[in-house]
Amino acid sequence: MLFKETFRDSWALLLFLCIANAPFVASQDSSSATELIGLLPNCSLPCLLDGVQAAACDLTALPECLCPNVALQSNISTCVQLSCTYKDQATVSVLSNKLCTGYPKESRQHQLLATAIACAAVVFPIVILRAISRLKVTSRLWLDDWMTVVATVILAALIGVVVTVTKLGFGLHYWNVDVTHAVPILKMMYVSEILYIVIQVAAKGSLLAFYARIFPNRKFQIAVWVGAAFLVGHGILFLGLVIFECRPVAAIWDRSLERQCLDLTKIALAGAALAIFEDIAFLIMPIPEILKLQLSTRKRIALLLVFSVGSFACITSMVRLKTVLIFGKSQDQTWDYVDGIIWSVVELSCALACAGLPALWPLIKSIPGVLSTVRGSKVRDLTDLTNREPSMRPKSKAMAGSQNLRFKELPKLPPEHYDSSERGERRSKFELKTKSSYMDMDSSSRDEDLELQSVARERSAF
Known part of the structure; x- marks a missing residue:
């Protein structure tokens, strides 16, 4: 072993002498290359020698051979990272950039920026329109809406991190x-891992809250709570693993510290596999409840398609799974992790966008001339949902029975039935009587009535 190291050092010295004693006709670039090589740490010289020998580079034209050759630079960089301290690696990086000044550099930064901008341009308007649509129908935002808003705000922070590190x-x-x-890049990547988990849990939690609100079946409600417990437990577990993946924590971004780290590849694979399992489980969860609805087969299929929009987010999770295989193993993290970052942002964006699309239906219907041909048949069929018991059950029996009442529309009276003064008098008496009876109700009953009406209006919007 000692002989091998001595042999390598000797050849490294010989490499330096060969370049230094090149013919006088050598270019100025060769002279500057000689000076830079002379400043390299000793630990990096064997790496350079092995790379030059493998690529059969001309020693008098080292920059021309080294700088355009990405594979050669990758081999030398990997060797330096495994052979040198972090301080020496930094020195080699500075000298390498000086040596290759003026040569084109491969970049995927445009892909990152395009993904960040595209996802923001799609998700943010959908979430805003979802909130407007919900307020239009129910005059309030539900728990699932608030969770979506929170997840979107955190997604905005994640996109900001991606743009900054780019x-x-x-x-x-x-x-x-x-x-x-x-160091700033590594710190921000560490933060992005934490944000990813929080957004993922919030987005899926909003879906479960949506299920719990529109499907009141007790067994289904229990299934939702079990799913929520599993989701929160999964989130807390992996959040802890990511936050404390190295001891000390500062060693995650300060590579000069001695550290003990968990296997990030195994953590990433386990997290991705569980995320896909949750996606599939939450996707099929409402199917039995939808099939129970009193709708025609065609309408059931349409409603199933509405709920299955989220399957696209599941597909993106599966694609992302391929990108996490190199987590923790790559020696070219700023390049190899690009696909993982892109698909992580796309996955989260799809989850939030797909969850918001069905809620836009009332807003679309309000546009004059849009979908006018389907307002009659499709909406009437889907309003059967309003006859189901809402998730928030009324406390009074009278109100519970009132949910099953059906009213038959009476024919309109001819205008001449009443003269204008008599119509006005009758209307005033009716409004006064209605107002009086409504004020006699206790405040809790009025709140429940408004709550149930909001739920009914929202369901009919679907």
Whole structure:
């Protein structure tokens, strides 16, 4: 082993001497390359020698051979990371960037920025319109709406982190990143992992809250609570694993510290697998309840399609699973993790966007001339949902029975039935009587009545 190290050091010295003693006709670039190589830490010289020998580079034209060759730079960078301390790695990075000044650098930064902008442009308007639509129908936001709003705000923070790290050099090869940006990039990537878990739990939690609100069946409600407990437990467990993945925690971004870390690849794979399992389970959960509805087969299928929009988010989770296989193993993290970041943002964006699309139906119906041909048949069939017992059951028996009442529309009276003064007098008496009877109700009954009416209006909107 000692002989091997001595042999490598000797050849590294020989490499330096060969470049230094190149013919006088050598270019100025060769002279500057010689000076830079002379500043390299000793631990990196064997890596450079092995790479130069493998690529059969001309020693008098090292930059021309090294800088355009991404595979060669990758091999040398991996060797340096495994052989040198973090301080020496930083020195090599600075000298490497100086050596390759003026040469084009591969970049995927445009992909990251395009993904961030596209997801923001799709998700934010949908969530805003969802809130407007809900307020239009029920005059309030429900728990699932608030959870979606919270998840969207955190998603905005995550997109901001992605844009910031991209400007710092994420999307470039590790050896092309400014060494002064390494710690900020690693810190922000650590924060993004935490934000991802929080958004994921909030988005799926909003879906469960939506189920619990519109399907009052007791067994289904129990299933929703079990799913919520599993979701929260999964979130807390993986949040703890990610936050304390290394000891000390500062070693996650400060590579100069000695550290003991968990296997990030196994954590990422387990988390992705559980996320896909949850997606599938939550997707099929409402199917039995939908099939029980008193709707025609065609309307049942239409409603199933509305609820299955979230399957696209499940597909993106499966695609993302392929990208986490390299987590914790790559020596070119700022390049290899790009796909993982892109698909993480897409997955979360799809979950929030797909959950908001069905709620936009009342807003779409309010646009003049839009879907005018389906307002009659489809909406009338779907209003059968309003005859089901709402999730919030009324406390008074009288109100409970009133939910099953059906009213038959009476024919309109001819205008001449009443003269204008008599109609006005009758209307005033009716309004006074109605107001008086309503004021006689206790406040809790009035609140329940308004609550039930809101639920009924919202269900009919679907």
